[in-house]
Structure formats: structure tokens, C-alpha cells
Amino acid sequence: MSNADNYESATEGASGDVASFDAPHKGFVGRFHDLLHSTPALVPLIVLLAALVIFGLVLGNKFFSPFAMTLILQQVQIVGVLAAAQALIILTAGIDLSVGAIAVLCTVVMGKVSFDYGLPPVFAVIAGLAVGTGIGAANGWLVSRMKLPPFIVTLGMWQIVLAATYLYSANETIRSQDIEAEAPFLQFLGTTFDVGGARFTLGVFLMIALVAALAYALRSTAWARHVNAVGDDPEAAQLAGVDVHRTLMSVYMLVGFICALAGWVMIGRFGSVSPSATTGVIGNIQAITAVVIGGISLFGGRGSILGAFFGALIVGVFELGLRMAGANPQWTFLLIGALIIAAVAVDQWIRKVTA
Numbered sequence: 001m002s003n004a005d006n007y008e009s010a011t012e013g014a015s016g017d018v019a020s021f022d023a024p025h026k027g028f029v030g031r032f033h034d035l036l037h038s039t040p041a042l043v044p045l046i047v048l049l050a051a052l053v054i055f056g057l058v059l060g061n062k063f064f065s066p067f068a069m070t071l072i073l074q075q076v077q078i079v080g081v082l083a084a085a086q087a088l089i090i091l092t093a094g095i096d097l098s099v100g101a102i103a104v105l106c107t108v109v110m111g112k113v114s115f116d117y118g119l120p121p122v123f124a125v126i127a128g129l130a131v132g133t134g135i136g137a138a139n140g141w142l143v144s145r146m147k148l149p150p151f152i153v154t155l156g157m158w159q160i161v162l163a164a165t166y167l168y169s170a171n172e173t174i175r176s177q178d179i180e181a182e183a184p185f186l187q188f189l190g191t192t193f194d195v196g197g198a199r200f201t202l203g204v205f206l207m208i209a210l211v212a213a214l215a216y217a218l219r220s221t222a223w224a225r226h227v228n229a230v231g232d233d234p235e236a237a238q239l240a241g242v243d244v245h246r247t248l249m250s251v252y253m254l255v256g257f258i259c260a261l262a263g264w265v266m267i268g269r270f271g272s273v274s275p276s277a278t279t280g281v282i283g284n285i286q287a288i289t290a291v292v293i294g295g296i297s298l299f300g301g302r303g304s305i306l307g308a309f310f311g312a313l314i315v316g317v318f319e320l321g322l323r324m325a326g327a328n329p330q331w332t333f334l335l336i337g338a339l340i341i342a343a344v345a346v347d348q349w350i351r352k353v354t355a
């Protein structure tokens with residue numbers, strides 16, 4: 001054997017030793033960490049199932065009744081849709097403080113177009129969807145072209161949209177009776193039907209369908225890879241050939257559209273159109289809470305829409321369970337606050353171990 005052959009053999013042996021040294025057998029904790037990293041929705045799913053089991057043991061059959069289970073879905077349908085929108089923004093390492101305000105403005109637009117302009121309710125809904133998409137486009141342009149921080153852009157847009165809602169509506173509420181009599185299509189997503197003692201609305205099915213569609217898109221499309229790449233490192237994504245501006249614009253416009261859908265769900269849920277709906281003020285916080293509890297990293301590039309959906313359900317389970325147990329409502333805020341901190345801690349741990 002020549003010296004060159006001896007050198008190659010020695011090198012291959014050394015390489016094998018180094019490879020085996022660098023990749024030791026992982027124990028249970030290591031495998032569990034890898035599972036959490038590859039399946040971001042697993043942690044909120046575990047928390048959701050644990051919460052259901054605990055409240056079920058404490059409250060018994062009345063908590064697991066079909067009515068109670070579907071009541072949770074009824075309560076979280078608006079937040080669930082807004083959380084799906086917020087999740088898309090956070091995946092790009094941004095944040096949107098205007099989602100709730102956009103939803104309320106779109107409800108006002110739908111109501112005004114039907115009642116003040118006399119157009120058919122179908123066109124009113126289309127107008128609301130267009131307004132939401134347009135506001136999302138404005139947010140996206142300021143973030144991607146002007147390079148302004150998403151937090152600042154959407155904080156300012158939140159204030160602008162809230163003010164525009166009051167000015168445009170003259171602070172007038174459209175009653176549910178009037179909508180039911182003259183523009184029932186605006187309440188279409190509030191249509192209810194019973195199945196085996198459980199009550200569902202079309203708004204709940206819209207939420208579930210939206211989550212399923214976005215989950216598929218974020219798992220199986222090139223657009224999803226671009227979104228995650230922009231969230232991880234926009235400069236590296238640009239060098240890799242990703243059109244960062246186009247990606248961000250598509251995300252923010254889609255988010256505006258989804259917020260308008262949430263507005264339509266609001267009309268179905270509450271029956272009326274009110275510029276002072278609390279969603280405009282607290283909807284942003286509720287959506288962010290669901291997303292964070294759902295395991296989506298605030299640093300971008302990691303998470304899933306299913307996780308945000310589970311996060312919204314966790315909040316709904318805690319609210320209903322504690323209310324049925326007769327507990328002080330402040331316990332809900334305390335426990336949800338603890339879950340938020342725990343969710344961020346878990347995300348940091350996953351990132352640290354992965355690095």
C-alpha cells in the first residue's frame with residue numbers, strides 16, 4: 001500500500017471517529033427536544049389536553065358536555081381568526097398591533113355600505129374585505145419599502161384605524177334587529193345549527209377552514225419557505241434570491257384580508273355593528289396571547305398556525321373552566337400570564353439547545 005493510500009485510510013478513520021464523537025447517542029431529553037423543535041404545535045397541544053383533563057376531573061360531565069365544548073369554539077372564533085393573522089406576521093419576525101382595529105373598521109364599512117349606500121350586502125362584505133386588504137398593504141409597504149419597524153407602523157395604524165372608525169361611523173351602532181330585517185347576509189356567519197346536542201355556527205367552521213388552509217400553505221408551498229426565510233434572516237433570504245418586499249407585502253395583505261373576515265365573523269357573533277366593539281382595543285392583545293401560548297417564536301421563522309389555534313383554545317378552556325368552577329375571574333389572567341411566560345421560556349430553551 002502506498003503512502004497516499006495509508007494517509008487516506010487514516011484520514012477516513014479519523015473522520016469516522018470525529019463524526020461519532022460529534023453525534024453521540026441522544027437520550028430521552030434530546031429526542032424530546034428534537035420532537036418539540038420539529039413540531040412546534042406539540043407543546044400547546046399537550047397544554048390544551050392537560051387543561052381539558054384537569055377541568056374535566058374537577059367539574060365532571062358538565063364540562064365535557066357537547067354544549068360546553070362547542071361553547072369554547074363559539075367564544076374563541078373571533079380570536080382564533082385574528083390569531084391566524086397575527087401568526088403570519090410573527091413568522092416574519094414582526095408584530096401587528098392593528099389587527100383588532102382593522103376588524104372593527106371592516107364591520108363598520110360593511111354596515112355603512114349596506115345601510116347608507118343602499119348596496120346589496122354581498123357587495124358590502126366585498127367592500128369590507130377590500131378595505132382590510134388595503135390597510136394590510138399600507139402596513140406592508142411601510143415595513144418593507146420604508147424599512148420602518150413593524151411595531152411602530154402597526155401601533156400608529158392601530159390609532160389611525162380606531163379614529164377613522166369613530167369618525168366614519170359617527171359613533172353610531174347598527175342594531176342587530178335592523179341588520180336581520182334589511183341585510184341578513186351580514187349575519188350569515190352567525191347561522192347556527194345543532195348536531196347531537198352541540199351547537200355550531202358557520203363562523204366556527206370558517207375559523208377551522210382558515211386554520212386548515214393556512215396550515216397546508218405553510219407546510220407545502222414555496223411561499224411558506226420564503227416567509228420563514230424572511231423571518232429567520234431577511235438579508236440572507238435576499239441573497240438567496242427571495243423577494244423580501246413581495247413576500248412581506250403578500251403576508252400583510254393576506255393579514256388585512258383575514259382581519260376583514262374576522263370582522264364578518266364579529267357581525268355574525270354579536271349580530272350588530274358597533275364602532276366601540278372591544279375587539280378594536282383588546283383584540284390585538286388576545287391574538288398575540290394566543291400566538292405566544294401557541295408556541296410561535298416572537299423571533300420569527302418557527303411556529304405553526306395550528307399552534308396559534310391551540311393557543312386560542314387554551315385561553316377559551318381556561319376562561320370557561322374557571323367560570324364554571326365559580327373562581328374569581330382574576331385567576332384567568334394570572335394563569336394565562338403564567339402560560340405566556342412559560343411559552344416564551346420554552347421557545348428560548350428550544351432555540352438555545354438547537355444552536
